[in-house]
Every structure is written in structure tokens, then in C-alpha cells.
Amino acid sequence: xxxxxxxxxxxxxxxxxxxxxxxxxxxxxxxxxxxxxxxxxxxxxxxxxxxxxxxxxxxxxxxxxxxxxxxxxxxxxxxxxxxxxxxxxxxxxxxxxxxxxxxxxxxxxxxxxxxxxxxxxxxxxxxxxxxxxxxxxxxxxxxxxxxxxxxxxxxxxxxxxxxxxxxxxxxxxxxxxxxxxxxxxxxxxxxxxxxxxxxxxxxxxxxxxxxxxxxxxxxxxxxxxxxxxxxxxxxxxxxxxxxxxxxxxxxxxxxxxxxxxxxxxxxxxxxxxxxxxxxxxxxxxxxxxxxxxxxxxxxxxxxxxxxxxxxxxxxxxxxxxxxxxxxxxxxxxxxxxxxxxxxxxxxxxxxxxxxxxxxxxxxxxxxxxxxxxxxxxxxxxxxxxxxxxxxxxxxxxxxxxxxxxxxxxxxxxxxxxxxxxxxx
Numbered sequence: 166x167x168x169x170x171x172x173x174x175x176x177x178x179x180x181x182x183x184x185x186x187x188x189x190x191x192x193x194x195x196x197x198x199x200x201x202x203x204x205x206x207x208x209x210x211x212x213x214x215x216x217x218x219x220x221x222x223x224x225x226x227x228x229x230x231x232x233x234x235x236x237x238x239x240x241x242x243x244x245x246x247x248x249x250x251x252x253x254x255x256x257x258x259x260x261x262x263x264x265x266x267x268x269x270x271x272x273x274x275x276x277x278x279x280x281x282x283x284x285x286x287x288x289x290x291x292x293x294x295x296x297x298x299x300x301x302x303x304x305x306x307x308x309x310x311x312x313x314x315x316x317x318x319x320x321x322x323x324x325x326x327x328x329x330x331x332x333x334x335x336x337x338x339x340x341x342x343x344x345x346x347x348x349x350x351x352x353x354x355x356x357x358x359x360x361x362x363x364x365x366x367x368x369x370x371x372x373x374x375x376x377x378x379x380x381x382x383x384x385x386x387x388x389x390x391x392x393x394x395x396x397x398x399x400x401x402x403x404x405x406x407x408x409x410x411x412x413x414x415x416x417x418x419x420x421x422x423x424x425x426x427x428x429x430x431x432x433x434x435x436x437x438x439x440x441x442x443x444x445x446x447x448x449x450x451x452x453x454x455x456x457x458x459x460x461x462x463x464x465x466x467x468x469x470x471x472x473x474x475x476x477x478x479x480x481x482x483x484x485x486x487x488x489x490x491x492x493x494x495x496x497x498x499x500x501x502x503x504x505x506x507x508x509x510x511x512x513x514x515x516x517x518x519x520x521x522x523x524x525x526x527x528x529x530x531x532x533x534x535x536x537x538x539x540x541x542x543x544x545x546x547x548x549x550x551x552x553x554x555x556x557x558x559x560x561x562x563x564x565x566x567x568x569x570x571x572x573x574x575x576x577x578x579x580x581x582x583x584x585x586x587x588x589x
Contacts, residue, residue, distance in 0.1 A: 217396025353393025
């Protein structure tokens with residue numbers, strides 16, 4: 166057994182293991198920009214961020230959804246213009262051709278115009294542009310400026326670790342009246358996203374004792390060493406679990422991942438410790454004064470209740486006494502939680518003919534009920550709702566009581582439509 170005490174037969178963070186695909190809030194926002202580039206006449210997208218944060222994986226994922234598109238992926242080993250043009254002609258043009266750079270350039274431009282005229286798009290992904298030669302970058306810039314009837318012949322996607330480099334490149338595009346460019350910096354997981362990723366990966370490997378194996382201080386240290394960069398998270402936790410398994414053979418007590426053990430592994434991986442992660446963890450705690458209820462109205466329906474806890478302490482007991490109540494950080498919400506780790510508009514609580522329903526309002530951190538991520542959920546008495554690290558216990562009327570209502574009551578609109586009426 167890998168770690169027998171936890172029924173963990175293999176290391177789920179090993180390079181060849183299948184783990185759940187998680188997209189950070191930053192990644193989801195980047196995906197919307199990439200979709201915008203693909204669907205509109207935007208000539209260039211710069212995607213920057215530290216190594217291992219998932220830039221390449223995100224573009225690969227988005228490209229899989231496209232149809233009627235030719236793509237050429239330019240890697241840093243394409244270090245001169247001749248190699249670049251031969252690859253572009255092979256990928257976007259008529260196929261392999263042995264010719265001079267000037268001839269290849271003319272052939273490529275003619276073919277790109279033909280493709281654009283027939284409604285087929287061409288895209289160039291330049292990966293690791295900080296390692297491309299200036300000559301290659303100038304050639305890519307010239308290609309991205311080609312037009313047919315005012316529209317670009319090719320869309321250019323730049324991937325880099327260097328924010329300044331992509332900003333300088335895109336600034337030249339903004340100078341023209343028809344040039345359009347976007348830049349997004351991809352950041353790593355937040356502390357809560359890192360916690361969710363680790364929990365899901367271990368549960369997927371058959372280990373249900375996440376909290377016992379990963380105490381809170383270890384989770385925060387993982388974030389502090391990796392800053393949420395997925396490649397570094399995988400490497401650090403993989404090494405930590407392997408070292409723990411080695412040292413816990415024949416152990417009497419139940420082993421767990423400790424900050425000291427993580428520091429040993431981080432040293433071998435040359436990971437820098439960022440203590441700001443502990444500040445983020447400390448800010449998770451709510452006080453009773455941080456919970457606000459707007460305009461408490463007179464009870465008109467059979468109420469449900471939310472018991473709000475933070476740091477293991479009960480901080481508020483809230484009555485759901487209106488047919489629709491929005492929970493979020495914004496003070497205009499019916500229920501306001503004054504916490505940086507709560508979205509402005511987080512969840513909608515709504516009474517339906519089947520009972521109370523919880524709806525995620527496209528919140529930054531997502532909506533979790535009993536540890537499972539949901540977009541909509543019919544609440545049952547005792548359900549545990551997670552908002553960041555804050556816990557809300559739902560207590561409400563049973564479905565049987567809902568069924569005894571008089572038939573003359575008006576039937577509420579569908580949950581999806583009512584949520585849309587709130588403006589998202």
C-alpha cells in the first residue's frame with residue numbers, strides 16, 4: 166500500500182496519474198477572453214503568467230472546441246525566419262514546400278487570403294515568446310497585420326512568462342484604427358481553489374480522510390510555496406506524499422503531511438516561500454458584526470434558516486423569510502457577508518413548489534453543498550453550504566409540508582428564469 170492508514174494505494178499527484186481538471190477564477194476569465202478572440206475580429210491575444218500556471222493547457226482546451234480553423238503552434242525552438250515560414254506554409258498553407266524565405270512569405274500570404282475569402286480562419290499560437298528571436302517576432306507581427314476587406318488574415322496568440330514583453334508587442338497593434346488586441350495575465354489558484362483541488366484529487370484516489378492527511382497549516386504552506394501554480398502544487402505534494410509514505414512505514418500513529426516535511430521537499434524543488442498565504446488564511450474568519458441582513462421584512466411564508474459558522478463558531482442565525490434572498494459580499498444583498506472571499510453576488514435562496522432552492526450566481530469561488538460543487542440544488546434540512554471557508558447550515562420545512570399548500574397558490578417561475586431576472 167502507498168499510505169496504508171489512508172487507503173491510498175497510489176500517489177494521485179504523480180505525473181502519470183489522472184487528476185480532476187480545475188480551472189481557477191483567473192483561468193475562467195481568460196477562457197472568456199479567448200472565446201472573444203475566436204468569435205470576433207480581434208487580431209491578437211497575449212496570455213502571460215508564471216511557468217506552470219496552465220497557459221498552454223488552457224489554449225489547447227479552447228482550440229479543441231473550434232471548427233473550420235487551421236492552427237500552427239510555434240515553439241521556442243523555431244529560432245529563425247526560414248524555419249518559421251516553412252512551418253506556417255506546412256500548417257496553414259498548401260503543405261511542405263522547399264523555397265526561399267521570400268517565396269515562402271508570398272505563398273503564405275496568397276494562401277491566407279484565399280482561406281479568409283472562403284470563410285476559413287487561420288491562427289498562430291506563439292509559445293514562450295520570451296525565447297523567440299527578434300526576427301521571428303517581427304515576422305509574426307507582420308503576419309498579424311495582414312488584411313482582407315478590413316479584416317485580419319490571421320489571429321495571433323502569444324504565450325509568455327513576461328508581462329512587459331507582451332504589453333510592448335500589443336501596444337503596437339493598438340496604434341492602427343483596425344487593430345484590436347487583448348492581454349490577460351493568468352494567475353494561479355487562490356487558497357480556497359488549492360484546497361478544493363487537493364481534496365478532489367485525494368478523494369478521486371480513494372482517500373476520504375483529506376482533513377486528517379492534510380491539516381490546515383499544510384494546505385496554507387502548499388499555497389505559500391507554490392502561489393497556486395498547478396505544476397508546482399503537483400510536484401510539491403507528490404514529493405511530500407512520497408516522503409510521508411517512506412517515513413510512515415510501520416508507524417503506530419496516523420501520519421499526516423506537516424509543514425516541516427513540505428519544507429524539505431520545497432528545498433529540493435527550489436520553491437520560494439511566500440508568507441502572504443497565511444494572511445489570506447487568517448482573513449477567512451468572520452465575526453458576528455460581519456454578517457448583515459438588509460431590510461428584515463415581516464414573515465410572510467414558511468421560513469427556513471441559515472446557521473452561519475466561521476472558524477468553528479456560530480456567528481449568525483438568519484431567517485429566510487422572503488421568497489427570494491441573495492447572499493453575497495455587496496451591501497445591497499439581502500444577506501451580506503463582509504469577507505473578501507465571498508463574491509459580490511454569491512448565491513440565491515429561492516422558494517419553489519418543491520421547497521427551497523440554492524442557485525449559484527456565477528460566483529468566483531463556486532457553490533458547494535455537502536462538499537459537492539453545484540450550480541442549482543434543492544435544499545434539504547441539514548444541508549451544509551460552503552462559502553469560502555465559511556459554513557452555512559440550512560434548516561427548513563420538509564418537502565411534505567410544501568406539498569400540503571393550497572392549490573390556489575400561484576406557482577413560482579422556474580428557478581433559472583428567476584435567477585436571470587436578478588441580472589446574473
